[in-house]
Amino acid sequence: MRTAKQVREYMDSKKRRKGKKRPWVSFKKGTFFLRVGPPWKKKGEVWKDVLFHGGFKEKVYCAKNDIDEDTGKQRKCVVCRRVAELKHDRSKRGKKLWSLINQRSEGLWNVLVAKKIKKIGGSRIVKRYRDNKFHIWRASYKWHMLLVDIFSDDDYREKSILGITHPKYGRLIKLVREGSGRDDTNYTFRVMDKTTPIFKDEEKTEEILKTKVNLDKVVSGSSDEELKAFLRKMEKKAKVLARQDDEESQEEESDDVDEDDDDDREEDEDSDDDDDRPKKKHSRDDDEDDEDDDDDEDSDEDDLDSQYSKMKKGVKSKKAKRREEEDDEDEEDDED
């Protein structure tokens, strides 16, 4: 039994941890107006790439996320090394393993979510943003690239290379999320025609800019132990999957075993990601477990449905828990 003092200390430490909680944001079905933050360091980018292996519960963060400040070199990653070896491995097991462990990426962004907007002469001027601060949005590869595309558009960069993120001459983005499941979720982004400042008031703008998150500090690679454990687990899984495939194909006497592997490999050789290709989408159509989980962690486990369905259940409860945490700040947005 803890003493009263210990209990108080325990409660304090909980509170402190909660206070440190990163300001993540996720978007439910609906329409939102966002403002993307400018770089958090001089000459920096406005987003942060995050490299990972696997998906769902089995996700590990690539060691290459860690960059030595002095040398600028990336930490060596055992999983990446294995992925490289698999380049020339055409065995079924090799292909299975490749799809389980190849390196993928997602993007982190500093965003302001408008909470109160006034329309003045055709422009939308934001009066208030959610929590009056920047949040971190984690976008899976496909949506991340859409945002990058918008950001890099020359039309929006006439005044400054900061484009849509410029505090004074930037633009609001209208984000619409349709669908709520992992497979039917769709985001559309539309950039407002008119440039607008973050706030009309420059001081208020300065203040809110101070809440930008240093996204370099949010990301780090998993430990070598974790990466090795992940690799061991996936090696085993690939072996099982390859054997299952063999057994099935023997039963059916069919020769379509390789269906969706070959061209994936060519396309992804430099291993940025393999998310969300239309081809993959199709194979999802006959996926019967249409769960309504509300998250962005798209994954490429299509050929592993059965393997993952168990895992998904576990993750679902974990996600639900996490969502509870995230949602205590969620309020309805009144856009106009």
Ligand SMILES: [Zn+2]
């Ligand atoms: Zn790696």
